Amino acid sequence: MKKWIDIIQSIAAIFSILLNVVLIILIIKKSPKELGTYKYLLLFIAWFEIFYSLLDVILSPIAFSHDSIFLMIVSVKNSIFSKDVLFLLDSIFCAFFGVSMGMFAVNFIYRFFVATGSERLKSFKGAWIICWLMIPxxxxxxxxxxxxxxxGPTVEINEQIRTDILLIFDWSVEDITYLGPYVYQKQHNGSYIIDINSIIAIFIAFGIIVSSLIAIFYCGIKCYMNLEILMPDNKSNRFKNLQSQLFFALVTQTLIPVILLHLPISLIFIFTLMEKNLGSLSAIVSVTIALFPMxxxxxxxxxxxSYREAIFIFEKWFSHPQEDVNAPQMRHDVKD
Structure with a gap:
């Protein structure tokens, strides 16, 4: 199973980097002037997903659930990095989970300000945009x-996962590093102790998720309701249509990490609190995590x-290099 996960993670990382590089080029070269400072938010997402993919393929992390334990495991075998460095990188990889939640919330706030013609849109201009980017x-x-x-790793977790890790992945606990909560810690006399740190960590994770989703749903619904009604009358149809395209692109773009990243991890946290053993099934999350940035x-x-047309022009040029693809009909008129 680990072999197939490694293959999927590597292929997903390659395509993620290629697609995000293409998107960066399109944002820089083909963005309509009406896009304004929003292009910097789009660039932030693209660069974030490139680094996310690179770290994913370097670590090849495996999600693992055992009773009230949920871990992101990284093998130290055949790695050029020490166990301490891999643990730090694993922590950064998990930090990207929080970044993604804040990142899409900020994008929805921007779209809401644009759709309603809010004066607060000025806070995204100039150096002030750095303050918004600091939120994720x-x-x-x-x-x-x-x-x-x-x-981080503990003796208690090592003892609980030792057998399963060996059976499922053919690893010893000395061959891995990991991080994650161990909620109900089993004692030698058969009793359990609730680990307060794990409980706090899980509720902070839920707090990050919930606060982001509140911003996304509130701004998303308000944006949809007001996109046509409150858009300033002095704005052109070109501007309004572009904002509609960007809004629906953002909705679709946000659904991808929600379905592939946040929902699976949230469900595993819930199963962990319920002390439900998912075993190797939890490794599916490793695949969904890799697919998200691709x-x-x-x-x-x-x-x-404007981005779609640029791709089609390139595709026509690549398929028929002798033809003139810069025909007059290919104006960047945003009316769809």
């Missing part, structure tokens, strides 16, 4: 530091018309 970094920093400081650029590339 703070989300990620909180979760990453928490993982690194209180959710699929996420596609909505922006194919829903935003």
């Amino acid at each position: 970094c703070i989300y990620g920093g909180i979760w990453g530091l928490l993982c690194y400081s209180v959710l 699929l996420d650029p596609l909505p922006t590339i194919f829903i935003v018309k």
Whole structure:
């Protein structure tokens, strides 16, 4: 199983990097002027997903659930990095979970400000946009530091997972590093002790998820309701249509990590609190985590018309290099 997960993670990382590089080029070269400072938010997402994919293929992390234990495991065998370095990288990888939650929340807030013509849109201009970009970094920093400081390897977890890790992955606990909560710690006399650090960590993770989803759903619903009604009358149809395209691209782009990343991890946290043993089934999350940055650029590339047309022009040129693809009919008129 581990072999197939490694293959999927490697293929997904390659396509993720290629697609996000293409998106970065399109944002820089083909963005309509009406896009404004939103292009910096799109660039932030694309660069984030490139680094996410690189770290994913370097670590090849495996999600593992055993009773009230949920871990992100990294093998130290055949790695050029020491166990301490891999543990730090594993913590950073988990921090990216928090970054992604804050990242899409900020994007929905921006779209809401645009759709309603809010004066607060000015806070995204100039150096002020750095303050907004710090929000996902703070989300990620909180979760990453928490993982690194209180959710690392312990003797108790080693003893609980030793047999399963050997049977499922053919690893010894000395061959891995990991981080994650162990909620109900079994004692030698058969009793259990609730680990407060694990409980706190899980509820902080849920807090990050819930706060982000509240912002996404509130701004998303308000944006949809007001996109046509409150859009300033002095704006052109071109501007309004572009904002509609960007909104629906963002909705689709956000559904991908929610379905592939946040929902599976949230469910595993719930099963962990319920002390339900998922075993090797939890490794499926490792695949969905790898697929997320590969699929996420596609909505922006194919829903935003100026980017879509640029891709089609390149495809025509590649298929028929002798033809003139710069025909007059290929105007970047955003009316779809």
